[in-house]
Structures are given as structure tokens and as C-alpha cells.
Amino acid sequence: MPLTPLTLSPHQVLYEQVADRLQQLITDGPLKPGDRLPSVRKLRAQLSVSTSTVMEAYRLLEDRGLIVARPQSGYYVKQTVLDLPQEPAPTAPPRQATDIDISLAFEVMNRMRDGGLIQLGAALPDLEQLPLAQLNRLMGKVIREDPNLTHSYGTLQGSYRLRSELAKRMLDAGCSVHPDQMVITNGANEAIYFCLQALTQPGDTVAIESPTYFATLEAMKCLGLKALPLPTHPRDGLSLPHLEEALQTGEVKVLLLVSNFSNPLGSCMGDRQKKRLMNLLNQYDTPLIEDDVYGDLCFEGNRPKAIKAFDTENRVLYCASVSKTLSPGLRVGWCAGSRYHTAIARMKSILNQNTAMAPQLTVAAFLANGGYDRHLRHLRRSYHEQMLRMQQAVRDYFPAETCMTRPSGGHVLWLEMPEGFDSMRLYREALERGIAIAPGVMFSASGQGYGNCFRLNTAVPWTEAIEQAMQTLGLLIKKQLAESFLQADRA
Amino acid sequence: MPLTPLTLSPHQVLYEQVADRLQQLITDGPLKPGDRLPSVRKLRAQLSVSTSTVMEAYRLLEDRGLIVARPQSGYYVKQTVLDLPQEPAPTAPPRQATDIDISLAFEVMNRMRDGGLIQLGAALPDLEQLPLAQLNRLMGKVIREDPNLTHSYGTLQGSYRLRSELAKRMLDAGCSVHPDQMVITNGANEAIYFCLQALTQPGDTVAIESPTYFATLEAMKCLGLKALPLPTHPRDGLSLPHLEEALQTGEVKVLLLVSNFSNPLGSCMGDRQKKRLMNLLNQYDTPLIEDDVYGDLCFEGNRPKAIKAFDTENRVLYCASVSKTLSPGLRVGWCAGSRYHTAIARMKSILNQNTAMAPQLTVAAFLANGGYDRHLRHLRRSYHEQMLRMQQAVRDYFPAETCMTRPSGGHVLWLEMPEGFDSMRLYREALERGIAIAPGVMFSASGQGYGNCFRLNTAVPWTEAIEQAMQTLGLLIKKQLAESFLQADRA
Numbered sequence: 016m017p018l019t020p021l022t023l024s025p026h027q028v029l030y031e032q033v034a035d036r037l038q039q040l041i042t043d044g045p046l047k048p049g050d051r052l053p054s055v056r057k058l059r060a061q062l063s064v065s066t067s068t069v070m071e072a073y074r075l076l077e078d079r080g081l082i083v084a085r086p087q088s089g090y091y092v093k094q095t096v097l098d099l100p101q102e103p104a105p106t107a108p109p110r111q112a113t114d115i116d117i118s119l120a121f122e123v124m125n126r127m128r129d130g131g132l133i134q135l136g137a138a139l140p141d142l143e144q145l146p147l148a149q150l151n152r153l154m155g156k157v158i159r160e161d162p163n164l165t166h167s168y169g170t171l172q173g174s175y176r177l178r179s180e181l182a183k184r185m186l187d188a189g190c191s192v193h194p195d196q197m198v199i200t201n202g203a204n205e206a207i208y209f210c211l212q213a214l215t216q217p218g219d220t221v222a223i224e225s226p227t228y229f230a231t232l233e234a235m236k237c238l239g240l241k242a243l244p245l246p247t248h249p250r251d252g253l254s255l256p257h258l259e260e261a262l263q264t265g266e267v268k269v270l271l272l273v274s275n276f277s278n279p280l281g282s283c284m285g286d287r288q289k290k291r292l293m294n295l296l297n298q299y300d301t302p303l304i305e306d307d308v309y310g311d312l313c314f315e316g317n318r319p320k321a322i323k324a325f326d327t328e329n330r331v332l333y334c335a336s337v338s339k340t341l342s343p344g345l346r347v348g349w350c351a352g353s354r355y356h357t358a359i360a361r362m363k364s365i366l367n368q369n370t371a372m373a374p375q376l377t378v379a380a381f382l383a384n385g386g387y388d389r390h391l392r393h394l395r396r397s398y399h400e401q402m403l404r405m406q407q408a409v410r411d412y413f414p415a416e417t418c419m420t421r422p423s424g425g426h427v428l429w430l431e432m433p434e435g436f437d438s439m440r441l442y443r444e445a446l447e448r449g450i451a452i453a454p455g456v457m458f459s460a461s462g463q464g465y466g467n468c469f470r471l472n473t474a475v476p477w478t479e480a481i482e483q484a485m486q487t488l489g490l491l492i493k494k495q496l497a498e499s500f501l502q503a504d505r506a
Numbered sequence: 507m508p509l510t511p512l513t514l515s516p517h518q519v520l521y522e523q524v525a526d527r528l529q530q531l532i533t534d535g536p537l538k539p540g541d542r543l544p545s546v547r548k549l550r551a552q553l554s555v556s557t558s559t560v561m562e563a564y565r566l567l568e569d570r571g572l573i574v575a576r577p578q579s580g581y582y583v584k585q586t587v588l589d590l591p592q593e594p595a596p597t598a599p600p601r602q603a604t605d606i607d608i609s610l611a612f613e614v615m616n617r618m619r620d621g622g623l624i625q626l627g628a629a630l631p632d633l634e635q636l637p638l639a640q641l642n643r644l645m646g647k648v649i650r651e652d653p654n655l656t657h658s659y660g661t662l663q664g665s666y667r668l669r670s671e672l673a674k675r676m677l678d679a680g681c682s683v684h685p686d687q688m689v690i691t692n693g694a695n696e697a698i699y700f701c702l703q704a705l706t707q708p709g710d711t712v713a714i715e716s717p718t719y720f721a722t723l724e725a726m727k728c729l730g731l732k733a734l735p736l737p738t739h740p741r742d743g744l745s746l747p748h749l750e751e752a753l754q755t756g757e758v759k760v761l762l763l764v765s766n767f768s769n770p771l772g773s774c775m776g777d778r779q780k781k782r783l784m785n786l787l788n789q790y791d792t793p794l795i796e797d798d799v800y801g802d803l804c805f806e807g808n809r810p811k812a813i814k815a816f817d818t819e820n821r822v823l824y825c826a827s828v829s830k831t832l833s834p835g836l837r838v839g840w841c842a843g844s845r846y847h848t849a850i851a852r853m854k855s856i857l858n859q860n861t862a863m864a865p866q867l868t869v870a871a872f873l874a875n876g877g878y879d880r881h882l883r884h885l886r887r888s889y890h891e892q893m894l895r896m897q898q899a900v901r902d903y904f905p906a907e908t909c910m911t912r913p914s915g916g917h918v919l920w921l922e923m924p925e926g927f928d929s930m931r932l933y934r935e936a937l938e939r940g941i942a943i944a945p946g947v948m949f950s951a952s953g954q955g956y957g958n959c960f961r962l963n964t965a966v967p968w969t970e971a972i973e974q975a976m977q978t979l980g981l982l983i984k985k986q987l988a989e990s991f992l993q994a995d996r997a
Contacts, residue, residue, distance in 0.1 A: 166834065343658060365699070
């Protein structure tokens with residue numbers, strides 16, 4: 016299995032290229048589950064790269080869950096790797112700050128809330144799998160126990176009881192934050208808006224992973240900010256070499272990203288990457304707004320650490336919520352604003368004084384009573400299974416050209432079709448058949464990119480209707496590809 | 507009782523001056539309750555003004571509740587006018603747009619939430635007089651009845667059921683608004699922030715009544731806006747002649763005011779004034795952000811109309827909440843954005859997607875079950891009584907130089923001491939004695955004005971402790987005045 020030497024790519028560092036080449040061999044078949052990978056010495060010679068580059072590449076593949084190290088023996092392809100469509104390549108957005116155009120997102124988002132559709136569009140959690148009855152029981156209890164607290168304005172930063180419980184939960188993400196340094200918000204979006212408002216002036220540039228969650232783009236647009244979209248790997252997240260390049264220009268005011276199981280790529284940085292990212296931010300004295308709403312939804316093993324866990328200089332503004340894990344309708348999120356905490360607390364008091372008390376006290380009670388971990392175990396298992404079912408459906412019904420992400424947590428799946436595919440057309444044709452998807456352009460800062468991509472929500476219990484919807488989507492995609500092939504043939 | 511001819515004032519139109527002169531005669535004593543006022547013909551001759559000026563002045567005094575017309579007989583001083591400290595003169599803020607400085611407000615506001623103090627500072631409603639038990643029963647009911655609705659993101663504009671109930675209530679304020687044209691927010695502050703964000707760019711000028719509710723000033727500061735404070739009458743509200751002057755310059759992007767029982771003056775425009783205001787706004791094509799959180803809290807008669815009631819061109823953005831009438835802790839407000847509705851809905855979706863569902867459904871249920879009117883009757887009576895008690899305490903304990911407003915609704919009272927009085931010193935000295943007040947500078951856009959004024963919250967059931975606190979405040983004021991008198995004497 017000789018490998019041809021590598022050519023340098025402008026979008027990837029060397030060890031990532033090595034890792035991707037090996038991954039290709041795994042997904043294409045030459046390297047099968049259980050096979051031993053070439054030794055470091057051998058690969059180094061074949062590719063004309065350094066030992067450390069090969070080691071980094073192997074570590075990356077390990078992080079991606081594709082290979083496993085056996086002591087005194089070497090690296091082996093994991094037995095569990097599925098025969099799935101290949102992963103998309105790292106993204107390569109235009110490398111310049113851009114005005115934000117999200118004219119489409121608002122219309123599409125309104126449609127996505129339409130109850131009559133098969134909802135594969137909005138990243139909604141599955142209510143059937145959330146502990147609604149228990150939350151309701153607790154809400155009844157807390158409002159009876161303390162009506163005056165329930166109906167008062169409360170303290171400016173939100174319920175202390177809730178902040179204490181959330182601080183305890185943050186220990187699982189490797190973060191030690193005092194409740195006094197937290198502000199309760201109406202969901203994570205509000206927290207992110209406050210952070211942007213506190214850190215920027217209109218016209219400033221915010222570096223972001225690309226593709227990007229559209230609500231974040233909307234908040235940035237609303238505040239008159241420019242976006243600098245950075246190349247992002249579908250599994251490892253933001254490209255640090257590109258981030259460093261951007262930081263060197265001095266034009267980046269703040270970095271904003273979803274650290275774990277990002278939306279829409281589902282990428283999740285490894286700990287080493289997170290540490291390196293923090294070093295860069297420290298070096299260039301740049302704050303990070305970390306959106307970690309999906310972190311609790313890892314499929315296997317321990318919850319991944321937050322980037323905040325490696326923040327020795329108090330410059331990460333950590334934002335999260337219980338909207339994906341407990342209840343979207345309670346509208347409870349929070350922000351640990353580090354050195355910017357006072358500004359965040361002030362924004363909260365200006366905007367809406369406080370978050371509704373009954374939801375705050377309810378979440379505090381749920382976190383305190385010990386049922387959260389049990390609930391999470393259940394939810395993670397379900398979401399993992401649903402993700403696998405969705406991925407199998409893509410393999411079964413979508414054309415061979417499909418590229419698909421491999422999230423190890425969360426509940427969104429990103430699909431990439433060949434260049435020229437029109438996912439807005441797919442969106443419209445699917446709507447006519449009662450199916451909602453999220454077209455890729457919604458996740459593009461300039462409103463120009465990802466026209467051949469779309470996102471599916473996988474937080475849906477598998478039913479015959481979903482299976483049929485996936486089949487329908489597959490047919491629509493194949494039809495469009497066939498037509499464009501014919502047109503290209505005629506031209 | 508001959509009157510000397512009037513001299514023209516830069517701060518008031520002619521009929522207002524006439525009204526103020528007559529009011530002075532009523533409060534100073536020459537015109538006693540039951541006395542007949544001079545005939546129109548006689549007054550016209552004495553003051554060398556037109557018949558219509560006298561008629562306007564009499565109508566204004568009628569609006570102020572000071573005189574009453576008896577058919578075929580003339581105008582008489584109302585029997586109920588109390589022997590109270592005189593009203594402050596109309597305000598005369600510096601007549602230019604200013605950068606906003608509210609550095610004090612945040613610190614003071616934090617203090618105002620301190621539970622250990624006698625709270626005459628924050629404009630908090632009295633929880634003991636709110637229907638908390640009933641709200642809690644209803645919350646338990648609605649969340650049990652529809653757990654999925656309670657815990658979903660809901661529709662972007664908020665619960666339709668709630669919007670329908672609020673639309674019905676708005677009929678009482680003379681407004682006919684379709685639920686589709688409303689957005690539910692986390693309190694009125696959030697609604698006002700959305701309106702400002704939707705209508706302005708940083709650097710724009712917003713015309714405001716002066717003094718101004720500090721949270722509004724903070725929102726404007728946060729959005730990089732300039733404030734143009736306008737002279738305001740303690741009873742009739744914003745001076746329309748001054749507004750027109752400002753509109754003529756073309757620099758006013760939007761007008762923002764509390765229409766009924768404003769905070770902190772307690773002023774309330776009459777219907778004629780409201781109509782005239784709308785005419786001006788139409789003439790100069792300028793939008794109005796109307797904050798009507800206190801409108802339901804009139805002491806007597808029917809609820810005053812909203813300015814929106816006279817809005818024939820759909821340019822008023824109406825903002826209100828249930829924080830003053832039902833529960834601050836539920837955080838439920840709304841905005842009827844008229845022609846700007848779509849922009850408001852969009853801001854809501856960007857910022858926090860939706861307001862927590864359980865509070866929304868609870869308020870909807872309360873408004874639907876018919877208990878709101880009964881509750882309001884009770885609350886209005888209590889607040890009226892508490893306002894009168896507070897005013898009596900001012901008369902009894904404060905020095906003769908005190909000027910005091912005469913709100914006919916709401917629950918704030920504005921006190922003005924002689925020029926040179928330092929209400930920040932009073933604030934600090936009162937805090938040392940466990941009493942919180944809101945110093946006047948918090949309500950000044952430039953942070954320079956109203957240093958001799960302060961605001962008291964009257965939504966406090968009368969107790970011995972409150973009586974003593976008022977006595978203490980009176981002593982502190984007298985002591986400070988005496989000291990400054992001595993100093994002036996020595997100098």
C-alpha cells in the first residue's frame with residue numbers, strides 16, 4: 016500500500032493532510048477494521064515527512080475515533096468503523112472579513128417551526144425524550160414553596176441556587192467557576208448576544224468557524240459586525256493555523272465558536288487542540304465566546320471538556336443552556352463571562368432585568384435532585400442511536416456522491432453534495448412534500464456559500480415516516496443530480 | 507383678585523402659563539375649594555390674552571383635576587384638592603442632544619434590590635397585593651394541561667392565546683391591535699430595547715421626556731444613541747411646543763416616552779394632548795415608542811387611553827408588561843410594533859427566540875378567567891391610598907420648601923428641593939439609616955441634572971416603619987438645608 020508524496024495545501028497543515036489520506040484509505044476500503052496501520056518509520060519514509068508529523072496524524076485519527084493504539088504493537092483500524100459515505104473535506108470559506116447576509120434565515124426559520132411538517136430542519140430536541148412530567152412536578156413544588164421569590168424581580172444575575180447548581184455541572188466540563196461570576200440568561204443565544212455587545216463596536220470583525228449557526232450570524236449582523244469565516248474540519252473543528260494567520264493581522268476583535276459537537280458540522284476539538292487554541296488566544300490577547308450548548312450530549316465516554324477548562328487567563332466567555340438537554344420552553348441559559356462578567360451582568364439588567372424566576376427555580380431543583388445524570392445517560396444513548404439510523408438512511412437512500420459528517424455527539428448531521436448542487440431547490444421541493452430541511456446557505460456568513468450542503472436534525476425518534484422522508488430526499492437529490500448531469504452533457 | 511399681565515416664557519406656551527398662574531392661586535389659598543373662577547371674559551381682559559387661550563387654560567386645569575365646569579354657571583375649584591406641598595415647575599433640561607452618562611444608575615439599582623432596606627427607591631410593586639396564589643394555581647394547571655407546549659420553543663411571536671388576551675385588554679386603552687401584530691417579550695424593557703434597536707443607528711438622537719426612567723437611558727447608552735431631553739410638565743407630560751421645535755430641526759429619529767403615570771414624574775397627558783402629539787408625529791413623519799406599563803394603575807375613573815389609540819398612521823410602537831400589575835418575576839411584556847412589527851419579531855428571534863412558555867400561558871389564563879378587572883380595582887384603590895399617605899407624610903415631615911408631584915396613577919412620587927440641595931448626599935445618609943431612595947441624577951440623561959430631586963416608591967403598604975422612614979428623611983433634608991443656609995450666610 017504505497018502512498019504518493021503529499022503536496023502542500025493552503026487549507027490544511029501537514030499532519031492533517033496525512034491523517035486525511037489515511038482516513039481515506041480506511042473509508043475507501045484498503046484499510047479494513049482490525050488492520051494494522053503502517054509503522055511510523057515506514058510512513059515517514061513513504062511520505063517524506065517528520066516523525067512528529069506522523070505521530071500527530073495518528074493522534075488525530077485516534078481523536079477522530081478511527082484508530083486505536085495497542086501498546087508494543089502499533090495502531091489498528093477500529094472494529095466499529097461503519098461503511099458510511101465519506102466525510103466532507105475541511106471547509107475553505109473566502110479568506111476575508113465579510114458583511115453578513117442572512118436574508119434567507121429568518122424566513123426559513125419561521126417555516127421550520129411549522130408543526131405540520133416532518134421536522135428535519137430546525138435543531139429541535141425531541142420533547143418525548145425530555146423529562147417534562149418531572150420538570151412540571153418540580154415547578155409546581157418550587158412556586159408553592161416560595162411564591163414571593165417566584166414573582167419578584169429577583170437578583171440581577173439570576174437565582175443564586177441555580178447558579179450554584181450550574182457551577183457544579185460545569186466541573187464536568189473541567190471548569191471551576193464561582194456562582195458570583197455567572198449570569199442567568201434566556202437561553203444561550205441571549206448570552207452570546209450580550210457577549211458580542213459587551214466586547215465589540217459596530218464595524219468590528221469577529222472570527223468564526225464556517226459553516227456557522229445562523230442565529231449567531233443574525234446576532235452579529237444586528238450589531239453591525241463583520242464576520243471572518245475560518246476553514247473548519249468536520250471532525251476537529253476550527254483550523255488553528257488559519258486562526259493564527261487571522262490573529263496575526265490584528266483585525267480579529269473576538270473569536271466565537273461552538274466548542275463541542277458544533278452546529279452544523281458536529282465537530283469537536285480534542286483537548287490538545289483546545290489547549291493550543293487557548294495558547295494562541297493568550298498570545299494574541301483575544302477573547303473567546305464559547306458556545307457549549309451541545310457538550311452534554313456526547314455519545315460515548317466522558318463529556319468533552321470546555322475550552323474554558325484551559326483558560327488560565329480568564330478570557331473565555333462561556334455560554335450554554337438547558338434548551339437541548341432539559342427544555343427549550345423554559346428558556347434558561349447562562350454565561351460565565353470571566354473578566355468581562357460585570358459588563359455581561361449590566362447588559363442583562365439593561366435588556367430584561369432578569370430571567371423568569373419559575374423556570375430558573377425549576378431547573379435548579381432538577382439539577383439538585385440528582386436525576387440529571389440518569390436523564391443524560393438515556394438521552395445520549397437515544398441520540399446516538401438516532402444519529403446512526405439517520406446515517407444509515409443516508410447510506411441507503413442518498414447517491415454515492417454524498418459526503419456526510421460523523422458527529423460524536425449532539426443531534427445535527429451535515430450533508431455535502433457535489434459542487435453545483437442546489438440545496439435551496441431541494442429545500443423547496445422537500446417542503447412541497449411536507450419535509451423541512453435546513454439549506455446550507457443559512458450557515459454561510461456572506462449568504463453565498465454552502466449552496467450544495469444542507470443540515471438534518473437527528474433528534475427524531477425513528478419512525479416509518481422519517482424513513483420515508485429520507486427516501487424522498489434521496490430521490491429528489493438523485494433527480495437533481497441526474498438533471499444537472501444531462502445539462503452538463505448537452506452543453 | 508386682579509392678575510398681573512403675563513410675560514412670555516421660553517419654556518411654556520401661553521395657555522399653560524395661564525393655567526399655572528391659576529393653579530398657583532388654588533394651591534396658595536386665594537382660590538379655595540368651591541370658589542368660582544373668574545369668567546372667561548374677565549380673565550381675558552385682565553391678562554390681555556385671547557378667549558381661546560383662557561378656554562384652553564381652563565380645559566387644562568380640568569384635565570389636571572383641579573377645577574370642574576358647571577353648565578350655565580362657570581368653572582369652580584374642586585372640593586377635593588388637598589392642602590399639599592406645591593407642584594414642581596415644568597422641567598427645563600439643557601436644550602441640546604447629549605451623550606448619555608448613567609454611571610451611577612447601575613450601582614444604585616443593585617443597592618435598591620437589597621432586601622434588608624426600607625425600599626422607597628426601586629419602583630417595585632407590592633407583592634403582598636399581587637394575586638400570587640392564584641397565579642401559582644393557574645401555572646400548575648396550564649403546565650399539566652399541555653406539557654409539550656410548555657416546554658417547546660413555541661411560535662416566534664409568543665403564545666397566540668396570550669396575545670389574544672392582551673389584544674382584548676388593549677381595547678380598554680382605546681387600541682385595536684391584531685394578535686398577529688404583537689410580540690411577547692421578557693418585560694417592557696426588552697420591548698423598548700427591540701424598538702430602539704429596530705429604529706436607530708448608533709449616533710442617532712432620541713427625544714425623551716425629562717426626567718427619564720433610567721433603564722431607558724441605559725438601553726439608549728448601550729445602543730450608542732444620543733438623548734434629546736425635552737421640558738416636561740409634572741402633570742401634563744411632555745411639552746408639545748418644545749417637541750415641535752425639536753422635530754423641526756430634523757435631528758430627532760424617534761420619540762420615546764411613558765404615556766400614562768410616567769416614571770418618575772407621574773405625569774399623564776390628556777386625550778387632547780395625545781391627539782395633538784400624534785398630529786405632530788404624523789406631520790414630521792416620526793415614530794413614537796410608547797411605554798405604557800403604568801396605564802392600568804389609574805386611581806380613579808377609566809383607564810387613560812394610550813397614545814396608540816390616536817395613531818391613525820400606524821407609527822406608534824406600543825410597549826407594556828404585567829410586571830407592575832400581576833408579577834415582575836414572570837417577566838411577561840409585549841410590543842405592538844405597528845409598521846415596524848416585522849423588525850421587532852426579528853429582534854426577538856435573534857435575541858432569545860421566545861419568552862418562557864409557562865409564564866406566558868399563566869398570564870393568558872389569568873387574563874382569560876375574568877379576575878383581572880377585580881384585581882385591578884383592588885390594586886388601584888390600595889395604590890391610591892398609599893400615594894395619599896405618602897403625600898401626607900411629605901406634608902407632615904418634609905420642609906416647607908419641598909415641591910411634590912400629584913400623580914393620578916402609578917406608584918412613584920417625585921420630590922424637588924431648593925436649588926443646591928444634594929440628593930446624592932441624602933441617598934447616602936438615608937442608606938446608612940437603612941432607607942433606600944432613588945436620587946434624581948439617575949433620571950438625568952447627561953448625569954448632571956436633577957441633583958436636588960429624588961423619587962419615592964409609593965407601592966408600600968403603610969406601616970409604622972415607613973412612617974418613621976419618612977420622618978427620618980424629613981430630618982435629613984431639613985438638616986442639609988439648614989447647613990447650606992448657614993454656609994450661604996457665612997459666605
